[in-house]
Amino acid sequence: MMTGDWIDVGALVEIPLRGARTIKAANGEEIAIFRTAGNRLYALVNRCPHKQGHLSQGIVHGEAVTCPLHNWRISLSTGEALGEDEGCVPTIPVRADAGRVLVSRVAMLAMLAAA
Amino acid sequence: MDFQGTGIGAEDRDDASDTVGTQRLVVIGNGMAGCRAVEEILARDPGRFRITIFGAEPHVNYNRIMLSPVLAGEKSFDEIVINDAAWYADNGIDLVAGDPVVAIDRAARTVTANSGRTVGYDRLLIATGSDPFIIPVPGKDLPGVISFRDMKDVDAMLAAADRGGDAVVIGGGLLGLEAAHGLSLRGMKVTVLHLMPTLMERQLDEAAGWLLKTELERRGQTILTGADTAAIVGEGQVEGVALKDGRTIPASLVVMAVGIRPSTALAREAGLAVGRGIQVDDHMVTSDPAILAVGECVEHDGQVYGLVAPLWEMCRALADGLVAEPSGYRGSVTSTKLKVSGIDVFSAGDFSGGDGAEDIVLRDAARGVYKRLVLREDKVVGAVLYGDTADGSWYFDLLRKGDDVSSIRDLIIFGQAFAQGGGQADPKAAVAALSDDAEICGCNGVSKGKVVAAIQAGACSLDAVRATCKASASCGSCTGLVETILALALGDEVESGPKTICPCSSFTHGDVRREIVAQELRSIPEVMQKLHWTTPDGCSSCRPALNYYLLCAWPGDYVDDQQSRFVNERLHANIQKDGTYSVVPRMWGGLTNPRELRAIADVVEKYDAPMVKVTGGQRLDIFGIRKEDLPAVWADLNAAGMVSGHAYGKALRTVKTCVGSEWCxxxxxxxxxxxxxxxxxxxxSWMPHKFKIAVSGCPRNCAEATIKDFGVICVDSGYELHVGGNGGIKLRGTDLLCKVATEQQALDHIAAFIQLYREEAWYLERTAPWIERVGIDHVRRRIVEDVVGREALTARFLFSQSFSQDDPWAARAAGKHREQHAHLGEFRPLEILAAEGAR
Structure with a gap:
């Protein structure tokens, strides 16, 4: 289902609180969509800026996720590594509407074009 | 008070209408918004309009948000009436109650009611409010299924309560909980079904939601979170609610309170611009300049509101625009209070955190208080209060004004009286000014004088103070005060205490373990509340630790939190650097057979695993399995009789053996x-860290038992038991625990040792550092010398194991947590986009 500038990628209830789910993007890349305890949605390209760990598999706490490979903490809102570490992963606009998860069409197209 | 099907008709008072304005204003909706708008208009210019109000309900205007106290028996209907019949009469308003408008003719400028009555207008105001959302499940239309929106619903609930029995409320939001509270007070056995994991998730964070749930359960309600309704069942009358997980909850009354939707049908049929609500400008004018709309039915600047405060602001802007200087509505910031007596809950603004947001959290376990302020750029942007809401209005005021709070930041969480109390802006000065008699630690009755005396007697750290005078040793809420006293007394000479569990807490692992048992804390939010966590939902260090400690303390009772487990324990496989997983099936004692080997070989070929490796623990590791394929791989391995090897877990890994007396x-x-x-x-069994066992058949020790967590070396006269070895980062040979004569004794000692380690070690502490910390003598005392204690440890381990020995792979292969292995959604947005691009 498509709604204008946003692409409906699934039901909000499918993403656990303090958890994440993935969708396929271009070129084998995945996008991880996170849902915080505060019920806020974020989307990041699903690879840690450190060693490409799948951030979707990390523990979500506050507004951050801890990468499962080497415990880098990544800000969900900016994609930047927190603390002593340096690096950044692209973010994708995402929002919830009427119980559905919507990602930005433009951002998805950009990833497709880059692939 | 009823005006069933009648109007205080214009026909009856033509004389009156001649004296008031010549323009005709018709209002559709006799609720809070419609009448308030009329009041605001009359206040500005009482002579401007001849007014007719149509109401669907057969009542005068009453305060809808007070229906909950009516249901609870705290108020009567008469007490919640806002405008009585005299008000309508005094202002020359025609009230047509109990006759809903069914059509608007914009060309003719008339409205027509259900009875056929047609009235012309110069200006029309739509204030139709909202409709309850009815979830589309089978049985939703059965008698006994109602919503909670108007007086008729309350009457239905009161009638049901008179008959007694079971009630189910679907929806754990504001309205649902108020309905549940009222029905419970009226003597019904109430179950609340809530789809989300925590109650009132739109208004409360997890911590406050947990406190609320605990209190409601204490009051006798059953609260089922994560409960997804499949159907409402019954023959001719509701008899129960069936959940998607297969349970059926009996009910003679079902209240649906899952949400409301703006009531827009009339406006839509009239051709007005309607989005989620009837679209209005800043002056509440719709796409037709002659028609205004106000209240819950409108959409302003993309927002719809379901609370009362925005409605007042809208009505002011509407009246200003219509009869006075246009002021304009700019949207509302809302706050929420739950109207359940004895439970104080307040929330306002945005508490979901986000970029640049900082949390200030205060938890007072003894009083059951949780306060959380969310600040952004030194301004309050959100607040959640539970248990003490006295400062809710002050925080809300700060929030709406956007005041800079940096000057009172240190004290703001303590409330207005304290933060603006004058002379106390410096918390150190405030503490210094306390008298020696002032109580610092309420739990242990410790005065400031006693704390100072303890420090003067040589207690130079928080921990030393806790150990000597007990201040802050229990709930910890006075930790900050004690630290300030330490700083005042010693300056830079304060010694930092032992490492806390993580920056979210001032407690050590040992403190947390002890308090979980002592205070019988049974969930992660409860630990965080009672032990004053400074973050709302912990971090990736403390959450897995708490999950383990609770699992260890309450076997069979505690429900594991998947979101607090590291990926390997969530996916029951080992994540590899490329994001694939490795799979290790259990091979008991390192033994295998042709059937297992064939199954492994088949899996390797079928799923194209690039590598199979013999591990150091005598089993086979299959590499390169994609997370999507894991359940299928496990199903194949299960079919050959193999179960999870827990090679991924803080758990028993392998038991390495040599061939022993049978062959050697x-x-x-x-x-x-x-x-x-x-x-x-x-x-x-889940443990603080991984745990390895080895059994060697003779002192040649081919199984390398003396670098394992538990090593057995068989000798002619029995079994030597060794503990605390490690072959990892820091090589450590085992300590001899004792020698036993029989195989059964060896097994009992293994069980007792594992349980002692499970109960005493800190999370992520292997047995080697644990034993170095507590001393091998302590372990020998508990396991060798204290026979009764050892037997109790063994019994506790075996009891706990009765809940742990389900193969997690079998459950996953059967479909449990299927979502963990699949992408979100049933289709691929990428493919749709690619198709679009090709066009």
Whole structure:
């Protein structure tokens, strides 16, 4: 289902609180969509800026996720590594509407074009 | 008070209408918004309009948000009436109650009611409010299924309560909980079904939601979160609610309170611009300049509102625009209070955090208080209060004004009186000014004088103060005060205490473990509340630790939190650097057979696993499995009789054995057999860290038992038991624990040692550092010398194992947590986009 500038990628209830789910993007890349305890949605390209760990598999706490490979903490809102570490992963606009998860069409197209 | 099907008709008072304005204003909706708008208009210019109000309900205007107190028996209907019949009469308003408008003719400028009555207008105001959302499940239309929106619903609930029995409320939001509270007070046995994991998730964070749930359960309600309604069942009358998980909850009354939707049908049919609500400008004018709309039915600047405060602001802007200087509505910031007596809950603004947001959290376990302020750029942007809401209005005021709070930041969480109390802006000065008699620690009755005396007697750290005078040793809420006293007394000479569990807490692992048992804390939010966590939902260090400690303390009772487990334990496989997983099936004691080997070989070929490796623990590791394929791989391995090897877990890994007396010419005992028995006894148990066992059949020690967490070396006269070895980062040989004569004694000691380690070690502490910390003598005392204690440890381990020895792979292969292995959604947005691009 498509709604204008946003692409409906699934039901909000499918993403656990303090958890994440993935969708396929271009070129084998995945996008991880996170849902915080505060019920806020974020989307990041699903690879840690450190060693490409799948951030979707990390523990979500506050507004951050801890990468499962080497415990880098990544800000969900900016994609930047927190603390002593340096690096950044692209973010994708995402929002919830009427119980559905919507990602930005433009951002998805950009990833497709880059692939 | 009823005006069923009648109007205080214009026909009856034509004389009156001649004296008021010549323009005709018709209002559709006799609720809070419609009448308030009329009041605001009359206040500005009482002579401007001849007014007719149509209401669907057969009542005068009453305060809808007070229906909950009516249901609870705290108020009567008369007490919640806002405008009585005299008000309508005094202002020359025609009230047509109990006759809903069914059509608007914009060309003719008339409205027509259900009875056929047609009235012309110069200006029309739509204030139709909202409709309850009815979830589309089978049985939703059965008698006994109602919503909670108007007086008729309350009457239905009161009638049901008179008959007694079971009620189910679907929806754990504001309205649902108020309905549940009222029905419970009226003597019904109430179950609340809530789809989300925490109550009132739109208004409360997890911590406050947990406190609320605990209190409601204490009051006798049953609260089921994560409860997804499949159907409402019954023959001719509701009899129960069936959940998607297969349970059926009996009910003679079902209240649906899952949400409301703007009531827009009339406006839509009239051709007005309607989005989620009727679209209005800043002056509440719709796409037709002659028609205004106000209240819950409108959409302003993309927002719809379901609370009362925005409605007042809208009505002011509407009246200003219509009869006075246009002021304009700019949207509302809303706050929420739950109207359940004895439960104080307040929330306002945005508390979901986000970029640049900072949390200030205060938890007072003894009083059941949780306060959380969310600040962004030194301004309050959100607040959640539970248990003490006295400062809710002050925080809300700060929030709406956007005041800079940096000057009172240190004290703001303590409330207005304290933060603006004058002379106390410096918390150190405030503490310094306290008298020696002032109580610092309420739990242990410790005065400031006693704390100072303890410090002067040599207690130079928080921990030393806790150990000597007990201040802050219980709930910890006075930790900040004690630290300030330490700083005042010693300056830079304060010694930092032992490492806390993580920056979210001032407690050590040992403190947390002790308090979980002492205070019988049974969930992660409860630990965080009672032990004053400074973050709302912890971090990736403390959450897995708490999950383990609770699992260990309350076997069979505690429900594991998947979101607090590291990926490997959530996916029951080992994540690899490329994001694929490795899979290790259990091979009891290192034994295998052709059937298992064939199954492994088949899996390797079928799923194209690039590598198979023999591990150091005598089993086979299959590499490169994609997370999507894991359930299928496990199903294939299960079919050959194999279960999870827990190679991924803080749990029993392998039991390494040599071939022992059955084959080896030097073997003294059946080391392989003992190894298999030990593994069958211990597998599946969650521990502070991984745990390895080995059994060697003779002192040549081919199984390398003396670098394992538990090593058995068989000798002619029995079994030598060794503990605390490690072959990892820091090589450590085992300490001899004792020697036993029989195989059963060896197994009992293994169980007792594992349980002691499970109960005493800190999360992520292997047995080697644990033993170095507590001393081998302590372990020997508990396991060798204290026979009764050892037997109790063994019994506790075996009890806990009765809940742990389910193969997690089998459950996953059967479909449990299927979502963990699949992408979100049933389709691929990428493919849609690619198709679009090709066009």
């Amino acid at each position: 010419r030097f073997g003294t005992q059946d080391s392989t057999g003992l190894g298999v028995k030990a593994e069958k006894m211990s597998w599946g």
